[in-house]
Amino acid sequence: MTMRSRLKTALVLASLLGAGNALADEPAAAPAKPVFAQDSMNVYRRFSPEIRDRMIEFYNQVLGLPSLNPINLGRGQQMLLYKVGTGQVKLASGLKEDRKYHPAGLNEATGIREYTFYFPDEAALVARFKAAGYPAPAFKDFGGGRRAALAQDPGGFNVEMIIVPGAPPDTYGRVDVGINVSDLKRSAAFYRDFCNLDELPPEKDALLGVTKHPFRHGTTTIELWSAGHALPADTGSAGIQYVIHNVREVDALAKAKDVTVETPLGGVAGFNILTVWLNDPDGATNYFYQLLPRAPGAGGAPATLAQGGPAQAAPGPSR
Numbered sequence: 065m066t067m068r069s070r071l072k073t074a075l076v077l078a079s080l081l082g083a084g085n086a087l088a089d090e091p092a093a094a095p096a097k098p099v100f101a102q103d104s105m106n107v108y109r110r111f112s113p114e115i116r117d118r119m120i121e122f123y124n125q126v127l128g129l130p131s132l133n134p135i136n137l138g139r140g141q142q143m144l145l146y147k148v149g150t151g152q153v154k155l156a157s158g159l160k161e162d163r164k165y166h167p168a169g170l171n172e173a174t175g176i177r178e179y180t181f182y183f184p185d186e187a188a189l190v191a192r193f194k195a196a197g198y199p200a201p202a203f204k205d206f207g208g209g210r211r212a213a214l215a216q217d218p219g220g221f222n223v224e225m226i227i228v229p230g231a232p233p234d235t236y237g238r239v240d241v242g243i244n245v246s247d248l249k250r251s252a253a254f255y256r257d258f259c260n261l262d263e264l265p266p267e268k269d270a271l272l273g274v275t276k277h278p279f280r281h282g283t284t285t286i287e288l289w290s291a292g293h294a295l296p297a298d299t300g301s302a303g304i305q306y307v308i309h310n311v312r313e314v315d316a317l318a319k320a321k322d323v324t325v326e327t328p329l330g331g332v333a334g335f336n337i338l339t340v341w342l343n344d345p346d347g348a349t350n351y352f353y354q355l356l357p358r359a360p361g362a363g364g365a366p367a368t369l370a371q372g373g374p375a376q377a378a379p380g381p382s383r
Contacts, residue, residue: 149237
């Protein structure tokens, strides 16, 4: 090889090595935040099997939530599904031994403490309570023409009901999730920066007597408040489900951010889904669910979220 050839080869190698080093110095792309596939989140309740019929009566007949086809989870278990706007309330009997339960008082424990539903007609709602043998809710003026009352479902979980007469129809498809947290700053960062929810201005809840810090996606709003730093934790009574397009990336983000994993990334036998179960800073379940494309040659079209088929089947409450 001539001197010129050796010099040319050296220059090429130096150029390639320089390019390689430059690429190596570039920071790796950060894992992606959740990319939503549904204009709402779903919520669920775990409860003791002996109150199953009363839970069905309360959510379906008293609150008036339309029922969807239940999901059979095996071993005689079913997940009961109720439609609220584009989202769902999921009820599953059976309590998990590794979770903690402190129902009743809103400020007696951290975790998900209440769900808020919206209704157009106070008289009709009160009549349904009375017909089912429940005490009539004591509604109070809430401002802006609204009235609100608080009740408990048969398992002792709090339900706030807000009457908004003559509102647009999508108002009645909203669900608010009230969470008492031990550290507002830490929990706000989780729901805003990790879960990718839109932060809204704080607002006073005159009925509950707390200032709520809302974080919204579509028709579902997570509302945080803090009533103390040393309360017991309720990590089992309720949870939140996010229907997204990118579960693997959310799993990677959780590992990068040291988010607690409740159930690792995986699928569910018999369902074409991928899920990862995570905990917020106080241990409340936030599970992320993706409906996967069907394998080539698989028969039938995948069920949609409104059909009660596999797309609804993130069976969190049973696991």
